[in-house]
Amino acid sequence: MLARSSTSGIAPMTDPAPAFLALDGLSKRYADHVAVDALTLGVAQGEFISLLGPSGCGKTTTLQMIAGFTEPSGGAIRLEGRDLVAVKPARRGLGIVFQSYALFPHMTAAENVAFGLEMQRVPKAERARRVTDALALVGLSALAERYPRRMSGGQQQRVALARALVIQPRILLLDEPLSNLDAKLREEMQIELRQIQRRIGTTTILVTHDQHEAMALSDRIVVMNAGKVEQIGRPQDVYERPATPFVASFLGKTNVFEALVERGADGAAAVLGTVRCPCPPHLAGAGHVLLTVRPEKIAFADEGLACRIVSRVFQGTYWLFIGETPAGVATIVCQNDGAAQPGEGESVHLTWRADDAALRPLSGAGA
Ligand SMILES: Nc1ncnc2c1ncn2[C@@H]1O[C@H](COP(=O)(O)OP(=O)(O)O)[C@@H](O)[C@H]1O
Numbered sequence: 001m002l003a004r005s006s007t008s009g010i011a012p013m014t015d016p017a018p019a020f021l022a023l024d025g026l027s028k029r030y031a032d033h034v035a036v037d038a039l040t041l042g043v044a045q046g047e048f049i050s051l052l053g054p055s056g057c058g059k060t061t062t063l064q065m066i067a068g069f070t071e072p073s074g075g076a077i078r079l080e081g082r083d084l085v086a087v088k089p090a091r092r093g094l095g096i097v098f099q100s101y102a103l104f105p106h107m108t109a110a111e112n113v114a115f116g117l118e119m120q121r122v123p124k125a126e127r128a129r130r131v132t133d134a135l136a137l138v139g140l141s142a143l144a145e146r147y148p149r150r151m152s153g154g155q156q157q158r159v160a161l162a163r164a165l166v167i168q169p170r171i172l173l174l175d176e177p178l179s180n181l182d183a184k185l186r187e188e189m190q191i192e193l194r195q196i197q198r199r200i201g202t203t204t205i206l207v208t209h210d211q212h213e214a215m216a217l218s219d220r221i222v223v224m225n226a227g228k229v230e231q232i233g234r235p236q237d238v239y240e241r242p243a244t245p246f247v248a249s250f251l252g253k254t255n256v257f258e259a260l261v262e263r264g265a266d267g268a269a270a271v272l273g274t275v276r277c278p279c280p281p282h283l284a285g286a287g288h289v290l291l292t293v294r295p296e297k298i299a300f301a302d303e304g305l306a307c308r309i310v311s312r313v314f315q316g317t318y319w320l321f322i323g324e325t326p327a328g329v330a331t332i333v334c335q336n337d338g339a340a341q342p343g344e345g346e347s348v349h350l351t352w353r354a355d356d357a358a359l360r361p362l363s364g365a366g367a
């Protein structure tokens with residue numbers, strides 16, 4: 001079994017050491033449509049990577065190229081420095097789990113899991129031991145003799161995971177494996193998947209359109225849009241410091257306020273109503289700019305951006321407010337700590353730490 005590398009041990013993209021898995025300018029064209037556009041990514045051994053983006057952005061195509069089911073139009077895939085594209089899919093040593101469980105219906109859970117080992121002609125005694133271990137790993141020991149049709153969606157997906165892991169794959173590829181499960185089960189399975197991956201240390205690439213799933217599971221997230229990489233980084237980095245407006249809006253809700261840059265005695269400032277925010281020199285002449293700040297980074301205060309609460313929604317662990325301000329509509333999220341909260345129709349003021357806000361030119365370009 002592999003030891004899991006710590007987050008700090010993960011090589012940055014500029015690291016000259018070759019990655020465990022390297023995608024280098026990987027591209028796929030269909031006629032005149034570019035599904036994946038020069039994707040470059042280094043994955044460290046033991047790392048959990050998510051490809052995150054909206055439907056049609058090229059996630060599955062990328063995974064299928066790694067798996068060998070889709071031939072790249074350009075670029076290279078290297079595993080431990082060796083060209084992977086030339087290797088037949090069955091010989092790549094990868095474990096794959098798809099959205100549809102695709103279990104053999106006429107085989108029990110144990111037989112489904114054993115199938116890959118039979119293909120590899122693993123001796124019977126070892127096969128039995130490894131199937132038992134794999135089913136135990138996904139918490140299904142009690143259901144070894146059960147047929148898929150008598151299992152829940154979550155149980156079937158565990159069998160699919162056990163079947164992928166039993167061959168001790170060099171990389172585990174997961175394509176939206178939890179998206180057919182209901183919300184509560186999906187959350188449970190996310191935690192379990194993470195725990196299993198940490199325990200066995202298998203390098204894992206997960207495809208998902210669910211930003212919460214990507215953030216909960218991954219060491220790093222690759223945010224994709226229209227075949228291109230928008231940002232690669234740790235979950236907290238892509239969330240707190242989105243490199244592009246697309247990343248900011250795709251990873252959760254963000255407020256976008258309009259501000260006007262004014263020069264004053266204190267230098268350039270972005271002005272929203274009566275609020276003056278420090279403005280970086282490169283935007284000093286920008287005129288109108290956009291200020292983005294996450295809903296949970298806004299607090300109610302005695303002074304700040306004037307806001308009238310138009311709706312207040314109780315969400316259990318937090319309150320959600322929608323308000324009107326001179327700079328645009330505001331969304332505010334407050335932890336439910338038992339404190340009194342402003343009501344609908346009330347006038348309040350909004351503040352945030354300068355570090356929690358980002359300014360962009362109105363065109364939407366740049367960071
Ligand atoms: N076999 C194919 N032929 C033509 N276009 C395809 C094919 N497979 C995928 N595409 C297109 O490539 C783009 C990326 O698809 P896909 O990788 O499945 O996206 P995602 O998994 O992110 O939803 C989409 O526009 C899709 O329509």
Ligand SMILES: [Mg+2]
Nearest residue numbers: 059060061207
């Ligand atoms: Mg897909």
